[in-house]
Amino acid sequence: MNYQKIEHIAAGQFKAGKAQTDIFQAYLGTCLGVALYDKSKKIGGLIHILLPEPPSITSVVFLEKYASTGVPMLIKELKDLGARTENLRASIAGGALVGPVSRQDMNLDIGGRSTDIAVSILDACGVKTIKSETGGFFTCTLELDMATGKTRINPAWEDTFESEKHFIAPSLDDILNTIDQLKPIPQTALKIFRMFQSARHHITDITAELAKDQVLSGKTLKLCNSALFAGMVKINIVNDAVLIMGEDMLIKSVITAAVNTYYNQAETSGYSLCKGGLFFHAVGVASTAEKIAEKSGKSSVKLAYTAGLLHDIGKVILDQYVADASPLFFRKLSQKNENFTQLEKKLLGITHSEAGTILAKKWRFSDELCEVIQLHHTPEKAKKNKDLAYIIYLADLLMEKFNAGFDLEKMQTKSFENALEHLGFTMADLPELVDAIPINAINNDDILNTQR
CATH class of the missing domain: 1.10.3210.10 (Hypothetical protein af1432)
Incomplete structure (x- = not known):
């Protein structure tokens, strides 16, 4: 079985590449993840967006943190690598609500506004979105297989264990012994x-x-x-x-x-x-x-x-x-x-x-x-x-x-x-x-x- 390295894309960052075999992965809560891939050129990338747009335009340092500036950056990077915009396909995930759902939360809707901005930019560039799972109240992962362009969106706490092994809770003495050994x-x-x-x-x-x-x-x-x-x-x-x-x-x-x-x-x-x-x-x-x-x-x-x-x-x-x-x-x-x-x-x-x-x-x-x-x-x-x-x-x-x-x-x-x-x-x-x-x-x- 071939091993594929998983590369974590942290919030406010993006990664792009050509003819790679890694899997790009982002953990997403309220943040938004956008994966783009051109199968004909095997060029793709993933961006982990923190906010819809800069709170203050004068304070912008990392443009990739925001949907309004980061998505265009990723598209440009992919085009510079040789991708054609009309061949790019997008998968979008994340944008969950922050916490207690109130009218204020719904009005602020950070994840929802990031999604709207990202989608509008993709549409304006002629990029087709083939997969979108946004909103809700759960943390998920977005994965992009750089070898094939396939994407996966899964709950972050997905149960991958086939069975439970017998577990014995530690005693207080066990805890104290661990403290002494650290x-x-x-x-x-x-x-x-x-x-x-x-x-x-x-x-x-x-x-x-x-x-x-x-x-x-x-x-x-x-x-x-x-x-x-x-x-x-x-x-x-x-x-x-x-x-x-x-x-x-x-x-x-x-x-x-x-x-x-x-x-x-x-x-x-x-x-x-x-x-x-x-x-x-x-x-x-x-x-x-x-x-x-x-x-x-x-x-x-x-x-x-x-x-x-x-x-x-x-x-x-x-x-x-x-x-x-x-x-x-x-x-x-x-x-x-x-x-x-x-x-x-x-x-x-x-x-x-x-x-x-x-x-x-x-x-x-x-x-x-x-x-x-x-x-x-x-x-x-x-x-x-x-x-x-x-x-x-x-x-x-x-x-x-x-x-x-x-x-x-x-x-x-x-x-x-x-x-x-x-x-x-x-x-x-x-x-x-x-x-x-x-x-x-x-x-x-x-x-x-x-x-x-």
Whole structure:
């Protein structure tokens, strides 16, 4: 049997090629996927669209994020490769509703408007649409076989298991033993993190601590030079990083590099749906939370970024048990009435939020971080840090709905409108919040290389 490589197309990106054998795949929630293929030339491509059009034309950086600009880009790329517009055939999927269906949701209809714009552009170019499954309330995958031009649209949680193997839930002792066996975030990083949080530090103290851990120093510098931190100048030593990037950005890169190593202990058979999935999701939530905190003024942007990075640390603890229970997880996640954390509790006896809280306390995280890690799925239950809990919940939800495919997740949406209201937003602000998702930071090869 011939093996075909599956290439993941992340939100806000597209890929085109000629005479290739790979399968292009996009996980789609509210995002829209458009696959185009010219069978006579064996030329095709797939675009993963985030929004209908730019929230503000002056802020446009990545044109491929939007239906209005991305679809023409893909068509031009295919024509440059030799495709003929009249021979292209389109398959369209995604565009589901964000969450609780209200009149506001129906009026905003991000996915529906992306679909309308994409279809109008295709029609104007004379491209025939042969398959279209859009709307609804579910996450799906769109696949394009670059060897044949055939496309498949499937529910993301499609049950591919023929049978369920016997599963025994872990005991609390099993969980605690797993925590003891995991390679922790380096003590150097934790010490720098606490210094950063205390606001009583000097950058020379931080760089001196970082110099004590050569492995972490190396990974930090590599991350400083990656697209995640938009490095334009090659940085070779930590002191240069301070001068070029600034103190806050350097410390963010230290924490991110340390969390990268920790999340990398999760395999792709549990929560992580692709190589580095948990880490990429965490980076996306952290960056989006930082923007939400800045726009709302409800939390320190430093704290929001850190909390976003750390909110799912419990998934690494439970990852191996989720892998064992994956037939049950995938089957039940396809049922609309199943709550993700309730399902964890039912099958494992503990949620990733609870497991993460145990670890956070062991690592002596602040009370506010511990509360947010515990309650990021149920922010309304937060007693002292409701603002931060709602920020992380909203960032997590936006990543799951608009940038699906990195990790096993299904956020509850009943808190969505409360989160917007609590943070001072309306549904009209949603496109701008979605636009804050860091397209250039997700699935970056430079970041992947730091995991090795």
